[in-house]
Amino acid sequence: MAYDYSELVEKTKHWAQHAHALGWLNSDTAQQLNEVDTRSPDGLFASTHSARPLIVAFMGGTGVGKSALLNRLAGKAIAKSGIERPTSREVTLFHHHSIALPSLAEQLPLAKINLAQHDDERKKNIIWIDMPDFDSTELHNKQQVLSWLPHIDILIYVVSPERYRDEKAWRLLLAEGGRHAWLFVLNQWDRGQLPQFADFNQQLQKAGFVEPMIFKTICTDEQQEDDFAQLESLIISLANQHTIEQLQQRGSQVRKQALKQQLQSVLLTLGTLQQIQSLKIHWQQQWQQTSILLQQGFIWSCQQLAQHYADQASHLIAAPPLAKYSKHPQLWDEWAQTRFNDAIDEFISVADQTGLPTSPLKKQLTTVRNKAEKIVQTQSELNVRVALATPGSALHRGFLKVMRLCEITLPLAAMSWVAYQVFIGYYHSNMTAVPYLGVDFAVHSTLMCALTWLIPFFILKKAQPSLKKSALNGLNKGIISAFSLIDNEVLEVIDSITQQHTEQYQQLTELIEHCDSDEPLIIDSESPLTRMLV
Numbered sequence: 001m002a003y004d005y006s007e008l009v010e011k012t013k014h015w016a017q018h019a020h021a022l023g024w025l026n027s028d029t030a031q032q033l034n035e036v037d038t039r040s041p042d043g044l045f046a047s048t049h050s051a052r053p054l055i056v057a058f059m060g061g062t063g064v065g066k067s068a069l070l071n072r073l074a075g076k077a078i079a080k081s082g083i084e085r086p087t088s089r090e091v092t093l094f095h096h097h098s099i100a101l102p103s104l105a106e107q108l109p110l111a112k113i114n115l116a117q118h119d120d121e122r123k124k125n126i127i128w129i130d131m132p133d134f135d136s137t138e139l140h141n142k143q144q145v146l147s148w149l150p151h152i153d154i155l156i157y158v159v160s161p162e163r164y165r166d167e168k169a170w171r172l173l174l175a176e177g178g179r180h181a182w183l184f185v186l187n188q189w190d191r192g193q194l195p196q197f198a199d200f201n202q203q204l205q206k207a208g209f210v211e212p213m214i215f216k217t218i219c220t221d222e223q224q225e226d227d228f229a230q231l232e233s234l235i236i237s238l239a240n241q242h243t244i245e246q247l248q249q250r251g252s253q254v255r256k257q258a259l260k261q262q263l264q265s266v267l268l269t270l271g272t273l274q275q276i277q278s279l280k281i282h283w284q285q286q287w288q289q290t291s292i293l294l295q296q297g298f299i300w301s302c303q304q305l306a307q308h309y310a311d312q313a314s315h316l317i318a319a320p321p322l323a324k325y326s327k328h329p330q331l332w333d334e335w336a337q338t339r340f341n342d343a344i345d346e347f348i349s350v351a352d353q354t355g356l357p358t359s360p361l362k363k364q365l366t367t368v369r370n371k372a373e374k375i376v377q378t379q380s381e382l383n384v385r386v387a388l389a390t391p392g393s394a395l396h397r398g399f400l401k402v403m404r405l406c407e408i409t410l411p412l413a414a415m416s417w418v419a420y421q422v423f424i425g426y427y428h429s430n431m432t433a434v435p436y437l438g439v440d441f442a443v444h445s446t447l448m449c450a451l452t453w454l455i456p457f458f459i460l461k462k463a464q465p466s467l468k469k470s471a472l473n474g475l476n477k478g479i480i481s482a483f484s485l486i487d488n489e490v491l492e493v494i495d496s497i498t499q500q501h502t503e504q505y506q507q508l509t510e511l512i513e514h515c516d517s518d519e520p521l522i523i524d525s526e527s528p529l530t531r532m533l534v
Helices: 005-022 027-034 066-074 139-151 167-179 194-206 228-238 241-270 273-277 279-297 299-311 313-318 334-353 359-389 394-432 439-463 467-514
Strands: 054-060 091-096 113-118 126-130 154-159 181-186 214-216
Touching: 005 027, 005 241, 005 467, 027 241, 054 066, 054 139, 054 228, 066 091, 066 126, 066 154, 066 228, 139 167, 154 167, 154 228, 167 241, 181 194, 181 228, 194 214, 214 228, 241 467, 273 279, 273 467, 279 299, 279 334, 279 467, 299 359, 299 467, 334 359, 359 467, 394 439
Parallel strands: 054 126, 054 154, 091 113, 154 181, 181 214
Antiparallel strands: 091 126
C-alpha cells in the first residue's frame, strides 16, 4: 500500500511518540521527527480537490532586481524596488482576479502580503510571487522566505553579474535544489560579460543541473533586447494541470526521500537485531562473575546467620520471618547491593558500547535492582526453614529412623528373651529339682536390657545433625535459588527489550520501505522540466 507524504509523516510522528515513551528515542530525535515539514504547494490552498494555479516565485539576494522583473511582468510598479538594502521586505503576490486567495494557509496571512491582480487570461493559472531578499540581515525577511519556500512550484533564481557567486545563495540552492523546478535569470545583463555567463552556467552544472536554463534580462527604462519574453512564454506554457501534477509527484518523491534519509539515520541509532540478541550472552557472562563474587562475600555472613538461625530454630520453623522476633545479621547488605548495581551498570555500559539505546534497559532494570534484596531474603529464609525442619541428608535421616526403631525394639526383644529364660528356668527347676536361675543370670539380663536401650539412645544423641550446619546448607541453597531467580528476572527484561526493539525496528523499516513505494516519475525528454530539475 502506497502512502502519500502527509500520511507517512503522520505515521512517523506517531511512531516517534511511542518510541520516545518507551525510551528508544531521545528527546531531540523525537522532536526532529515531530517537526518534519509537511508543507507543499498544494497546502497553500485550503482545498486541493480542484485544479490549482502554478506557483512561481522570484528569489535572489539584495539588489539583483527581483522586484523589477515582477514589475516588468505586470507592466506596472506593484513591487517596491530600489537601491536601499534590503530592498524587498515583504512578499508581493501577483495573480489573476479569478483566483480566490482567502483560502491561503493560516501561517501565510493575507494581511502581511502585498497583493496585486491582473486580467491577463494567458497568466490566469499562475500566481507570481516576489519574495524578500534571502541574504537580508533582518531575521523577519529570512523567516518569510523559509515560510514560503515549501509552497513554491518553480523558483526563478535571480542573480546579477556582480553577485552570481554569492555564498549564501549557493548554500540555499544546494539545500533546496531537489525540492523545486528551477529557472535562472542573470539580470542586469547590460553590465554583464559572456565569461560571467559561462562561469555561472558551470557553477549550476556543478550543483546538479545538466543543462540549466539561464535567461539574460535587462530591467531598465530603456528598452533593450533580452530573454525576458522567452522567460515569460516558458512559464505560461508550463501553467497546465499536467505539469503541476508532475511537479507535485516530483516534490512528493523528493520529500519522501528526505524523510527516508532521516529515518535511516534514526534506524542506525536503534542498533541491529544481532546486537540486541547478543544482550543475553553479555548478561550471562557478567552475572557469572558477579554471582561468584557475591557468594565469596557471603561466606562470613552465612556463618553468622546460620548460627543465629540455629539458636532461633523453633521460632523460625513455627512462626513468621525471624526478623519479627529479633535482629539478626543481614545477608544482602549495602556491599551486596553495590556489587549488584555495579553488575547492572556494567551490563548497561556494554549495551551502550554496542550501539543500543540504554534508556529502555535502565527503566526496566530498575525494578530488578529494587527486588534483588527481597528475592535473596525470601529464598534464604524459605530454604533455612526447610533445612531446619528436615535436618541432615536423606541417608542420615534414614539412619536415625533405624536407631529410633532400635531404641524401642532392642530393649523389648531383650526383655522378652529374659522373660522367656525365667519362665523356662522356673519350669525346669520344678521338674528336675535343679536350683532356679542365680545372681549371675540376673546381672547379665539387666546389663543386656540396659545396653540394648542405651546403645541406640547414645547413638541417637551423638548422631543428631547440626542445626547450624543445616541452616548453613539451607542458606547456600537459598542463595543459589535467589541468584537463579534474579538471573531469570534480568533475562525476562532482556526478552521484553528484545521484543520491543524488534517491533520498533520493523515498524521503522516499514516506514522506510513506504518512502520508496511511489512509481518513478517519467518526464518527456522534450519537456523543459528535464532541464529545470536537479
